[in-house]
Amino acid sequence: MNEQKSKSELVADKAYWLVRLGVLAAAIMMFLPAMNPSRICERINRNLSLFTSAVSWSGLINNLSGFDVRIIGSYAPFQYVMAFSIVALVGILLMCVGGCMSLGNLKMKVKGNFFTLGGSIALGAGMLLMHIPYNMLMDTVGKTETASTSNPFSPAIPTAMWVFFVIAVIVFIGTLMTMILLPKPDKAMKFEMPTKYKLFLCMLPFIVLTFAFSYLPLYGWRYAFFDYTSGKPLTADQFVGLKWFARLVNDPQTRSDVLKVLRNTLVMSGLGIATSWVPMFFAIMLNEIKTKWFRKTVQIFTTIPNFVSWVIVFALAFAIFSTDGFINSLFGTKIDFLGNPSGTWFKMLAWGMWKGVGWSAIIYVAGISGIPLELYEAATVDGAGRAQKMWHVTVPGLMPTYCVLLLMSIANILTNGMDQYLVFYNANNADLINVLDLYVYKLGLSDPDMFPLSTVVSMTKSIVSVILLFSANAISKLIRGESIM
Amino acid sequence: MAKMSEKMKQELKAEKAYNKKHKRMYRLTANDVIFNIFAYLLFGIFVIICIFPFYYIFINSISSPAAVTSKAVTFWPQGFSLETYKAVIEVKDIGQAFLVTITRTIIATALMVVASGIIGYLVTKQEMWHRKLWYRLLVVTMYFNAGIIPWYLNMAMLGLTNNYMAYIIPAIVAPYNIILVKTYIESIPAEMEESAFIDGAGYAVIFRKIIWPLSKPILATITIFGAVGNWNSFTDSLMLMQSKPQLQTLQHKLYNYLDSASDLKSVIQNPDSEVVRRAMDNAAFASVIKYTVSMISIIPILIVYPFMQRYFEEGIMLGAVKG
Structure with a gap:
């Protein structure tokens, strides 16, 4: 943009950052249940955010029993809550539109201001109107509290309501400022926006999704530092510092569990790494087969197992190896292969290979076709036999690929995934099959009080894994001059 | 070296001709x-x-x-x-689960593919405001994981427990597939885009008319990866749909059937009680139904399998070149 900006426009640009910040805060808070301005009584679900209370009536009245409704007299207060939530939601959306338009040229900005202004008014009004259902509740159930029993409704104006209101006011004032400061655009001016912002706005929804599903969970790591009771929010007096980390080391039961799980994890990963050459061997052997249809058939059928889920693998295992499965009906025996814990590690390895070898071999098959034919011809000329060509031409040609995959599997040594172990898990093999991912899942599932401990374990695991990954990357850079990430 | 081996190449050719004549590649x-x-x-x-x-x-x-x-x-x-298939159709649970699984597979995969196409194209655009930052922000998510409990609490916080949308919305942005598409788009000659640009086409038109049609092979690849992944995933159903059985996926149902079958088996080991006889009847039904349900959840994969064959290699090779 080469047009000269006046001083007032520069001030307006500053004001815009304030407005955008406010809009961003409102847009994020709208999804946080801890920041729900419409939670005006205890009977509204704690997990509800402003967004969900505006779009889901069933969510809003989820915790409301028929008895509650009779006490209150009608659903009216909650209908008001939803209506005003919708008003606030629309306000926030309008603010978002205006905020995005503020990235455009003068005309865009000036028009966008109306959206922002209208949005902030709607949001502010929605917050203030929320007092109507609050007062209705206060009139009917607000005073039922006695000395002995606490009020199950306890109507209260949530702090978040004032936070949203303040944001609305800030955005309103900021927008008014820019409206005064900005000059009137020419009639002939067109709606325009610098390309860099246009592209950014296209990207924005996806950035928001990534933030919501990949970065926001990290906020849950705070559970590692608190005592958690199911359904209650975290408060400062539940803060326990590193208690759960200490428990990992000090509590004998937990310690022995974790050590056992860690052993299983390392053994399974170790076995996986020790057999990581098998797909390469598979591909090299396959390359030696000159009958084309046979080679194709092998490739087609050995990759099928990769495309079925572990549940189905277990279904197949069950059909073949259970007491009334194929093997036992063939020999008329009644051996329980699946329940028997002996050799669990090797069984898991075998299933993993059954599922994965054909698939992992594809990358090596492709790698072999990338080895220059001249190398083989030169080797033939030099008198190399078949085995020698395999060993001295094919294997070295595949080594770079193998090294990258090996480094990756070393970086992933703590991550085996849980699906496989979850489906094959039973009371007999529990001690041998429980890997870190499964342990974390079972721990959290068995008892919400163990949420912090489970979080501690997965948090530690994540950090160690990232360190391993970066080390593997550094090693790769050092040796091969290429990064693997 | 090349010149030196000229004569040898001829020899090789002669040998090849000999082999061809005798219908084999080698003298065994x-x-x-x-x-x-x-x-x-x-x-x-x-x-x-x-x-x-x-x-x-x-x-x-x-x-x-x-x-x-x-x-x-x-x-x-x-x-x-085909009695068991009839039985399965009569079990309402399974029909419902089949419907849930197939719709989630189609919707989530379609959205993921379109999103990956758009994002893959966007992140190749140098002009974007802070392009590198956003791209890294996306890619880095492949390498860390908050853990199951924080993930679950986050989903609960966003209102995505016992909600069909939990299958769809989180699946839209798939970093690995975005990398594949981006790498592929970068291999498309830049001149095509430039000439369209000179002719006055905007980004949207270029994407629709040039980039999207040209990236079809890689889009087909990620469609397959996405569809198979969606069809097979059951841990999300297992954890998020605990109190809404009608939203559980086919794989989840199958897991439940298999689980209860092994439980029944353990009950049957002490043979003389009322509970056991009732369990026996159920066990017969369970053993019959588990084969059929397994078959039903395998068949769709086997049907699309021949079509996906040729896209494997491309996807895997592109995946090896990350960046």
Whole structure:
């Protein structure tokens, strides 16, 4: 943009950052249940955010029993809550539109201001109107509290309501400022926006999704530092510092569990790494087969197992190896292969290979076709036999690929995934099959009080894994001059 | 080197011609024969191991339940009957689960592919405000994981527990697929885009008219990866749909059936009680139904499998070149 900006426009640009910040805060808070301005009584679900209370009536009245409704007299207060939530939601959306338009040229900005202004008014009004259902509740159930029993409704104006209101006011004032400061655009001016912002706005929804599903969970790591009771929010007096980390080391039961799980994890990963050459061997052997249809058939059928889920693998295992499965009906025996814990590690390895070898071999098959034919011809000329060509031409040609995959599997040594172990898990093999991912899942599932401990374990695991990954990357850079990430 | 081997190349050519004439690639030595026998045997056995379990489930699902429970079925179907399939259709649960699974697979995959196309194109645009930052922000998410409990609490916080949208919305942004698409788009000659740009086309038009059609091979690849992943995933259903059985996926149902089948089996070990006899009846039903349900959840994959074959290699090779 080469047009000269006046001083007032520069001030307006500053004001815009304030407005955008406010809009961003409102847009994020709208999804946080801890920041729900419409939670005006205890009977509204704690997990509800402003967004969900505006779009889901069933969510809003989820915790409301028929008895509650009779006490209150009608659903009216909650209908008001939803209506005003919708008003606030629309306000926030309008603010978002205006905020995005503020990235455009003068005309865009000036028009966008109306959206922002209208949005902030709607949001502010929605917050203030929320007092109507609050007062209705206060009139009917607000005073039922006695000395002995606490009020199950306890109507209260949530702090978040004032936070949203303040944001609305800030955005309103900021927008008014820019409206005064900005000059009137020419009639002939067109709606325009610098390309860099246009592209950014296209990207924005996806950035928001990534933030919501990949970065926001990290906020849950705070559970590692608190005592958690199911359904209650975290408060400062539940803060326990590193208690759960200490428990990992000090509590004998937990310690022995974790050590056992860690052993299983390392053994399974170790076995996986020790057999990581098998797909390469598979591909090299396959390359030696000159009958084309046979080679194709092998490739087609050995990759099928990769495309079925572990549940189905277990279904197949069950059909073949259970007491009334194929093997036992063939020999008329009644051996329980699946329940028997002996050799669990090797069984898991075998299933993993059954599922994965054909698939992992594809990358090596492709790698072999990338080895220059001249190398083989030169080797033939030099008198190399078949085995020698395999060993001295094919294997070295595949080594770079193998090294990258090996480094990756070393970086992933703590991550085996849980699906496989979850489906094959039973009371007999529990001690041998429980890997870190499964342990974390079972721990959290068995008892919400163990949420912090489970979080501690997965948090530690994540950090160690990232360190391993970066080390593997550094090693790769050092040796091969290429990064693997 | 090239010149030196000119003569040898001719020799090789002659040998190849000889081989062609005699319809084989090599002159086989005794060692070669042994090697071939070994190799063919090895692969033959491995193929059978890979395929037989599927075949076994299949023949069980089309045999009569009586033959299945009396363990008469080993290599061939016994007493052909589709009774179990009829039974499965009657179990409302499974029809519902099938519907949930198939719709989630289609919707989530379609959205993911379109989103990956758009994002893959966007992140190749240098002009974007802070492009590198956003791209890294996306890619880094592949390498860390908050853990199951924080993930679950986050989903609960966003109102995505017991909610069909939990299958769809989180699946839209798939970093690995975005990398594949981006790498592919970068390999499209830049001149095509430039000339369109000069002709006055905007980004949207260029994307629709040039980038999208040209990236079809890689989009097909990620469609397959996405669809298979969606069809097979069951841990999300397991954790998020605990109190909404009508939203559980087929794989989740199958897992439940298999689980309860093993439980029933353990009950049957002490033979003289009322509970046990009732369990026996259920066990017969469970053993019949688990084959059929397995078959139903495998069939869609087997149907699309021939079509996906040719896209594997491309996807895997592109995946190896990350950046």
